[in-house]
Structure formats: structure tokens, C-alpha cells
Amino acid sequence: MSDTSGTVLVTGPNGGLGIGFVAQLLRSPYATSHETIYAVRDPEKALALKTVLKTAPKDHKHLVLPLDLTSLDNIRKFATDINQRVTAGSLPPIQALVLNAGVKDCTGDNFTKDGYEHTFAVNYLANFLLSLLLLESMDKQCGRIIYVGSTAAFITGGPNPSPFVSEQQKKAFITSTENMAKGIEEIPDPKGDANGVGERRYSLSKLLMNMWMYEFQRRLDADSKLSNIAVLGLDPGWTGGTDIARNSPAGAKFFFKNILNRVGYIISFIWSNPLIRTPSKTGADFLRVCFDRKAFGEYPKARYINGSELYHTPEEAGDEKQQKVLWEGSLKLAGIEGDDTVLDNWR
Numbered sequence: 535m536s537d538t539s540g541t542v543l544v545t546g547p548n549g550g551l552g553i554g555f556v557a558q559l560l561r562s563p564y565a566t567s568h569e570t571i572y573a574v575r576d577p578e579k580a581l582a583l584k585t586v587l588k589t590a591p592k593d594h595k596h597l598v599l600p601l602d603l604t605s606l607d608n609i610r611k612f613a614t615d616i617n618q619r620v621t622a623g624s625l626p627p628i629q630a631l632v633l634n635a636g637v638k639d640c641t642g643d644n645f646t647k648d649g650y651e652h653t654f655a656v657n658y659l660a661n662f663l664l665s666l667l668l669l670e671s672m673d674k675q676c677g678r679i680i681y682v683g684s685t686a687a688f689i690t691g692g693p694n695p696s697p698f699v700s701e702q703q704k705k706a707f708i709t710s711t712e713n714m715a716k717g718i719e720e721i722p723d724p725k726g727d728a729n730g731v732g733e734r735r736y737s738l739s740k741l742l743m744n745m746w747m748y749e750f751q752r753r754l755d756a757d758s759k760l761s762n763i764a765v766l767g768l769d770p771g772w773t774g775g776t777d778i779a780r781n782s783p784a785g786a787k788f789f790f791k792n793i794l795n796r797v798g799y800i801i802s803f804i805w806s807n808p809l810i811r812t813p814s815k816t817g818a819d820f821l822r823v824c825f826d827r828k829a830f831g832e833y834p835k836a837r838y839i840n841g842s843e844l845y846h847t848p849e850e851a852g853d854e855k856q857q858k859v860l861w862e863g864s865l866k867l868a869g870i871e872g873d874d875t876v877l878d879n880w881r
């Protein structure tokens with residue numbers, strides 16, 4: 535992996551984890567050796583990002599570009615712009631594509647203009663499409679595509695299995711791609727509690743990313759020109775000080791934004807990789823997953839990293855047949871056609 539040039543492209547850099555990552559990046563040698571694309575919902579409103587960028591070294595080459603992950607059309611326009619810049623040589627190939635932006639919509643049934651359930655669309659389908667479109671701009675020698683996993687994806691087992699999924703629901707959690715895209719549960723909650731539904735949709739979106747990692751990596755490995763590209767997941771545990779609970783009940787929102795960060799800070803003196811973390815710790819973990827060649831090897835493939843330790847994905851993510859079904863269904867939902875992607879075996 536080249537330490538001397540390349541592009542880092544990060545989505546959601548104005549959010550809690552995003553700022554943790556940007557702050558670590560700006561303190562690292564990669565702030566000046568690499569160019570950075572900050573893809574934000576609205577550059578004018580990205581105030582936290584603007585603030586942290588004031589600490590950037592003078593020669594930190596970067597662009598803040600708009601990207602709305604609720605719109606497939608907008609994702610396509612964004613990817614076309616990046617691909618044109620890389621083709622023209624005005625931007626180096628992408629060495630780290632950090633798919634960090636995400637949402638947990640616990641406010642009821644909200645659908646994107648494309649007709650997909652909000653959390654599914656942003657946390658899963660947008661990443662599926664964006665990474666396929668940007669493959670042509672990835673560094674073919676050592677590019678890494680990194681998504682953010684979650685303990686919430688562990689509906690059984692794992693560090694804190696989801697309390698929002700009933701025993702019955704666990705048996706039919708992954709359903710048809712079309713139904714998941716529409717937010718339709720096979721076994722609905724009789725109480726119809728919007729928060730519970732939102733939490734389950736969030737868990738599902740992260741579980742689907744785990745499944746996507748395996749299928750995507752297999753397809754990349756089979757394509758000789760792309761087989762050095764890695765797909766990796768980073769689980770940030772519970773990272774406080776972020777807005778991920780902005781649509782959750784007031785107590786959860788306050789706890790995530792104001793309490794958890796302090797707890798994370800205190801326990802960082804006791805454990806090096808605790809469940810509860812600060813954006814600063816998670817930002818450093820992100821940077822390692824982007825660039826470290828020792829901890830995860832030169833060419834890590836489909837690895838899931840919990841903070842700073844290699845970990846496993848949820849058991850439910852491991853079914854190869856389901857991974858393939860999900861991939862094929864997602865191609866249709868995202869409208870992938872002909873020469874949209876340079877991946878040979880995308881079909």
C-alpha cells in the first residue's frame with residue numbers, strides 16, 4: 535500500500551464518528567500525503583466538519599462535496615463526478631472508501647423518493663450502489679472499502695444481542711430483498727411500536743452490510759483486475775457523542791449524545807478496546823482499518839474488525855445462498871445495468 539499518495543473518500547464526515555475520524559486523519563501523515571473527499575449532505579450546513587478542518591495542516595488537499603444517500607440519482611451524479619476527476623488525473627485513485635454515513639429512523643414509515651424504506655436505503659442500498667459505481671476509481675493495488683458495522687446486527691449472540699427482536703422474529707429476520715427494501719416485516723410487532731420497528735430496521739441494515747461484504751469480496755476476488763481490493767467492516771461498539779439516536783426517544787438521544795461519550799472516556803483508562811468508546815478512539819480505529827498493513831495484513835479480505843480487534847460477523851450473515859440472493863435483489867433495486875460498474879461478474 536502506498537503511503538505517499540491516494541484519495542480518502544469519506545461519507546458522513548460531519549457526524550459524530552465522522553468527526554472522530556477526520557480529527558485523527560488530520561493529525562496523521564495521511565492528511566498531507568493523501569487528498570480527501572468529504573461527502574456531506576449539505577456543505578453549507580456541515581458546521582462540525584468546517585470547525586475540525588480549521589485544525590488541518592495548510593497543505594491538506596481536500597474537497598467538500600454534496601451527496602444525498604437517500605437518492606439513487608444523486609449517488610450516480612456524485613460517482614460520475616468522482617470518476618471523471620480520477621480519469622482526468624485531477625484526483626488520485628481512491629485508497630480508502632469510508633462508507634460511514636448512516637441513519638436510524640425510529641419515527642415510523644419513511645420512504646425515499648425512490649420508494650425504499652429510509653434506513654434500508656441509506657445504510658445499505660446507497661453503499662451497495664456507491665461502491666459498485668466507484669470501483670473504477672479505486673486504487674487497484676491496495677484499495678480498501680470500509681463500512682461501519684454495529685453490535686445491533688447481532689440479533690443473537692455477540693456483545694449485546696438486540697432486545698428489539700422477539701424469538702419469533704429472529705426466525706424470519708432476513709426476508710425477500712423486496713420486502714426488506716419496503717420495510718415489511720414477516721412477523722410484525724403486534725404493538726406496532728415505531729421505535730422497536732426502527733431499531734429492527736437498523737439492525738437489519740447493518741446485518742445486510744455484513745452479508746454484502748462476503749458476496750462483494752468473492753466477486754472482487756474472482757475479477758483479476760480488482761482482486762487486490764479489500765472490503766472490510768468496522769464495528770464501533772457504542773460510540774458516544776454522536777447523533778445516531780437523533781430520531782430515537784428523548785432519553786436514548788440524550789444518553790447517546792451526552793452521557794455515553796463521558797463513560798467511554800473514563801473507561802478508556804481501564805480497557806483498550808471496551809464496548810463503550812469515544813469518537814476519538816473510533817476515529818483511530820477507522821484510520822487503522824484504512825491504512826494499517828501489519829494488524830490486518832497487506833491484503834485483508836472480508837474481515838470484520840471490532841474496534842481494534844479482529845472479530846466475527848453475526849451468524850445470520852454467513853449464509854452464502856442468502857448473500858447471493860441479496861446481491862441479485864439489490865442489483866435490481868439499485869438499477870445496475872450494462873457498464874455501470876467495472877466489476878466483471880456483477881450479474
Ligand SMILES: NC(=O)c1ccc[n+]([C@@H]2O[C@H](COP(=O)([O-])OP(=O)(O)OC[C@H]3O[C@@H](n4cnc5c(N)ncnc54)[C@H](OP(=O)(O)O)[C@@H]3O)[C@@H](O)[C@H]2O)c1
Pocket residue numbers: 545546547548549550551552574575576601602603604633634635636637656682683684685769770771772773774776777778779780
Ligand atoms: N455511534 C455508535 O455507537 C454507532 C454504533 C454502530 C454503528 N454506528 C454507525 O456509524 C456511522 C456514523 O454514525 P454516527 O454515530 O456518527 O451518527 P451521526 O452523528 O448521526 O452521523 C451520521 C452521519 O451520516 C450522515 N447522513 C445521514 N443520512 C445521510 C444521507 N441521506 N446522505 C448523506 N449523509 C447522511 C449525517 O449527515 P449530517 O451531518 O448532514 O446529519 C451524519 O454526518 C453510521 O453508519 C452508524 O450507523 C454508530
